[in-house]
Amino acid sequence: MTSVIAAAWQIARKDLRVEARSRELIYTTIFFAFSCVLIFAFAFVREGQPIPNASAGILWITIAFSGTLALGRTFERERQSETLRALLLAPVERVAVYLGKLLALLVLLFAVEALIVPIIGLLFDAPLGRAPLLLLALLVSGTIGFGSVGTLFAAMLVRAQSRDVLLPVILYPIVVPVFIGGVQGTSAIFADEPALAMAQTWLAILIFFDAVFVTLALWTFGPVMTE
């Protein structure tokens, strides 16, 4: 029996290898994210100028929507051939399965963000270089917050009906604090008069959210996955 971390790493590696083989998710998610940005840009640009702080909102909405798409798709893949069951049958602790899937999802989402953030910076003239580490920290902790609850819920729904529409329905209300924190923190950085201390406070809230909800998810994953 392998330890939890080792098993999680094996599962994450497998997911990343599957993704590297087909590259389905990375291509489709990036293009979807880009389309999101464009659609919102048309909504929020007036007379050739973006509305102030639209870029922060657009960034996080894009993360939400593409993240949901990626989540749904990655668990749909496990549904084919029922491989999620095979994972649950293995003599590894349930939390290893959760952590492995979460890790793989985070890698995918970070890759997408690495491309989308510069694009947004370009299209909306957002000052990415103003506080790059703080911005990075906000993105990382926000994505972890979204991903941790999302992975749990998406796994839960694998055997449920109406799973495509139910995932956003149950996920978005729970991750509202993550998006409030992410958007507010990012706009505090991008604002004409940047409020970096404010952004740091939001970062603290996000980190606290992550700590609490990753723990809750780890705790809940086992009971919820046994029928």
Add this chain to the structure above:
Amino acid sequence: MSSNSRFVPAALGLALVMFAAAPFVINTAPYESTMGLVQRIFYFHFPAAMSLFAAAFTCGIASLIYLRTRSARADQIAVAGAELAVVFGIIVLTTGPLWARKTWGIWWDWDAKLTSTLVMWLIFSSYLLLRRFGGPGSEMLSAAVGFFGMMLVPFVYVSVNFWRTLHPKTSVVPNLPAPMLVPALWCLTAFLLLFISLLLLRARLEASRSDLDRVALALED
């Protein structure tokens, strides 16, 4: 169950009597200086909000118990709590904007309490949607949503509060002058009695449903 069956009608009856008397009790309170008559919505808005939180925590704790023990009773109480959270949420979310419209001229201003309430309402509505459309086995799934929803309450409150504040501060109740405190507590008691009796009734309905399933199955034998 027999003590239950006496408690519920008694509590319900008492609640209805208190509601009937409420307008008179409220009338004894003085008018609030700046807002006038409209402020009296507070006497229903505030208890409804408290009932919403009571329902949310009931659902959350019952969900937690269900997650650990799979007790059918816990699940029944969780469903009842979620439904009541949605109902009381609707009351809060309609009385709130009505009050805001009259007082500040706008239906909705993204202030901390109302927005938090909206998010909580969404969470428990999603709980009900999951149960309705998730197919068999959604009891466990919705328990996770209910539990997470309850744990979210402080986060939603802090983040929305930090974001905007227009609502009167939380400390309004202890600072209420005595003549206003009485009707506030009267209505709060009425609402909570209503909440508890409806919770028990609804949980019992759910228990009857699963009893019916059991009997239907036994009949096939």
Add this chain to the structure above:
Amino acid sequence: MMPDVAGDFTVVQVRDVTRHYGRRRALSRVSLECRAGSILGLLGPNGAGKSTLLGILSTLLRPTSGTVLYGERTAHEGGDGLRAAIGVLGHDLFLYADLTARENLTFFARLYGVADAGRITTALERAGLADRADDRVGAFSRGLRQRLGLERALIHQPRLVLLDEPFTGLDDDSTARLTARLASLREAGAIVVVATHDFETADGLVDRAACLANGRLVPVAEGRGRLRERYRAAIGSAVP
């Protein structure tokens, strides 16, 4: 021959197991016993509850009431370690279409803690896939995937082997191979439970048959006569 896995698997007992979803009954008070070194057939039409019973035996499903004992332990007591001795071949084969045969086997072998190259190679040879070890599984035919799926299920030499409709879509040759493989498992002392609606194949393979109809066990007369006729007779008498 069989590795000494912690825990006793000389007998697996199903006691009064019921499983229902709301008003839909999947299994009703099923009791049976499986002994080491034997093959039990779970027979019955679609919807009879075979997959549900297998799910409960694999510990992924919990019975609504009743218990399953693995030796002296329940699934709860056995915990994660119990699953190390159980091998399952589901109807959907549990293979990642985007990975190669070798990668599939290696991944699962790692999860079971038995990832040595020799074992993987042996498994590939047994499945007749030595020359296609590095091809994507998605490109395989059903028969090939089924062979690989079986080896994946057996890679950790489980003491309890559960197979759900393994003969679906197989030609005669593959059926014979599978039958032989299962027989060798029996020789090695494992408990094998096969759920199928293919009475002919089951007839030549299983030591005992448990027949399910509408979630209930239907007693089928032992002894003479083909299994299908005996089942039909039992079903006929079970219908009110």
